[in-house]
Amino acid sequence: MPQQSALEFEADLELIRSAAVSAGIIATGFFRQDVKTWTKDNASPVSEADYAVDRYLKATLCGERPDYGWLSEETADNLDRMNKDRIFVVDPIDGTRGYLQGDDSWTVCITVVEKGKPVAGVVYAPIRDEFYEAVAGGGAYLNGEPIRRRARMGNVGPIMPAPGAVHRELEARGISFVRGPAIRSLALRLVQVATGVLDIAVSRRGAQDWDIASASLILEECGISLEDVCCGKPSFNKQEIRHGAIAAMVEDGLKDDIHEVLRNVYGCPTNI
Template identity: 60%
Template sequence: MSLPATSHEQDLELLRTSAVAAGIIASGYFRRAVKAWEKENASPVSEADIIVDKFLMTTLMAARPGYGWLSEETVDTPDRLGRQRTFVVDPIDGTRGFIRGEDSWTVSLAVIEDGAPVAGVVYAPARDEMYDAYQGGGARLNGRPLRRSRRSGSLPLIPAPGAVHQEMQAAGLDYKRGPAYPSLAYRLVQVATGRLDAAVARRGALDWDIAAAAIILAETGIAFEDVCAGPPRFNKAELRHGALAALADMSLKPIVHAALIKVYGCPAEADLPHLSIS
């Protein structure tokens, strides 16, 4: 299939305008009596997730009908695997926090080309924070170049699951526990801002959880890897990733990666639960 006519920068502008509109829709349900239920995997979903997802699918696919589509709230199909570019969407990342009334939930949108993110937006409407990036074009926060603010003289600030904290502490790492924002995408991009020095994800994160954050981290020079497989690849038949780490300070890598491997392991290919596409 030939390359799409649109540039990565044009795709980013589409993501930005769509994320703002999606944020307005989602905000109409925020801190209200929203209907919510659990999916088969015990993760929560709300009526806002579904409504925002439908809006984004209609808007983005109308603008780019030749792209593939992958969203947390849409039934997956194999069609996307044959597309050179694919939208990867989480209409509300951090649904648990959204339902509880916490303000760090995000709209997370990305365009994937040949397995790599080339444009992405992580938008936190309740905090009025728009993080965006496109390949080779740098990253921005609310339209200004995103540059990490150094936390000089402070201990590294790292949020992590309890078992990972235990391993890092046992290895002698001197650090502080960071805030565990419910939105994984938001947590990851805080390594780019300097609010966090590292952020990790347990094994099992899916493409829509991390794709938009991945391009923002890449464009700010932050290392982001599956601790067993290296830089994550996207829009494959298998959507799940191993344990992940975003690191601003590479001196943290040996201990953080080792802790994640100790807790979650490195699965053999045969052990990975493959997605059933229907």
């Protein structure tokens, strides 16, 4: 990686780090309050908090980097982003449903993507006071310290929260596992594979760029792969931003089974 690019990535990380902290303050101001909510076309909820954070982030980030593209869950997509070498990929509040229910596992996710690859990313869980960040080639950090997996306690199977249909098919194959904690933010769930809270994290088909871009970089910098079970390592800032089912795991021993089960349960998109 050219030194100049590495320095540029660090500058972008500093920018999105600062923006995420301020966005977390904005979102926390609405948390566990009586906020206005709406239902989007895909039946998922959105709130005035999501929109407030989105407006702040777009004004702040695009104001500092006017030549970057923009892709956010709460902004109408503009395919002009595909003509940009670098773009911001943003989820103002990942885990909105849990956020509205008072759950503390929601996050602010911001990624800088260059030519399809994440080069700087943050996942910030304000209520938990957990700030995950990474820059390409520079390692991954939690609250300023390098991320290290905690030691496994006892002789138990892999810890893996997943939808019931996935668990049932794994059980039918004789694969033992611990169901693990429910974590409403997909990004936060994925990075817990890096910390050792989880051993395997999966997502049903339909995750979008903003759900997984930051986590994919953080995991990669920890030496952990995140893959679309239909087409391998995800690429970002394409016309189609949805992905097949996603899996991240520390060890590859169960990879073939997990990937096959996810393909069986969710199928694969026809446009990949």
